[in-house]
Amino acid sequence: MSLLEVNNLTKVFGGRGKPGVRAVDQVSLRIEEGSTFGLLGESGSGKSTLARLIPRLIEPTSGEIRFEGQALHTLREREMRAMRERIQIVFQNPFSSLNPRMTVRQLIGEPLLVFGRAKGSELDRRVLDMMQLVGLPAETINRYPHEFSGGQRQRIMIARALILHPKLLILDEPTSALDVSVQAQVLNLLIDLQQRLGLTYFLITHDMSVVRYMCDQAALMYLGKIVESGSVDQVFKTPAHPYTQSLLNDIPSTDPDQRMLEHVSLESDIFSVRWSGQGCRFSPRCPAAQVGACKTDDPALVSVRAGQVAACHLLR
């Protein structure tokens, strides 16, 4: 049984007489316990909306979310609140996500208070244990966020997410606000914590090299829909969708596997071309677009090889 199953999840914003924006469109995925699943996409692809739908920080329009086999989409708010102990999110910007008026003790210990899990000296002990685990010096427990570097602030965010012993950590661009040298330290910390604590990660990023470094499975999201998914090896070595090929083309790499790919290049971004809602959603940017089906039908995911699927008419 997968730890997390998402089936046909859809979120439509707006509406009320006008056609709404389908930020997440019929997304299905499975995440196995102890693994890391990477969701890739540009800004505006809907990936951060999906991250918030899973713990129901925003409500889906339709579809299913199952965690350890339990249907989250049917839980009442009180039951869902208890479930959020086991599903935590680390948001992308440690500069704006930490309350500047709270000390490290308060920031990391707050979830214990909110969920009634510890207080007083027991809370302090658990905060200090968690600080040690993420590599924060114990003597900084009474300091404020502005006294820390970007990497240390992200360690505070991770400690805060882990203090309730979750099973699933949703990492929304966990290193995109950090310097390159610090990014590797935070990624290595996450790998170490996963091994020690048996965590499962759902990693959301626009950075393909982060997925290649961290993940077991990868999916590409475009305008709310998953257009390709498979093992990291499949997606990076034998990408099937023109969008995946285009993104890989943007990675500066000396890896011969990547150099051998027949890349296509994107000359526009997701906001500069508009999809009419008809045909393949990638067709306005797709260098391989064909007249005919590309202009009339949005392709469904089809099997490329065992474990890999992609949504492109050229694969039929």
Ligand code: SF4
């Ligand atoms: Fe490109 Fe057509 Fe494939 Fe869409 S279906 S990705 S437009 S080739």
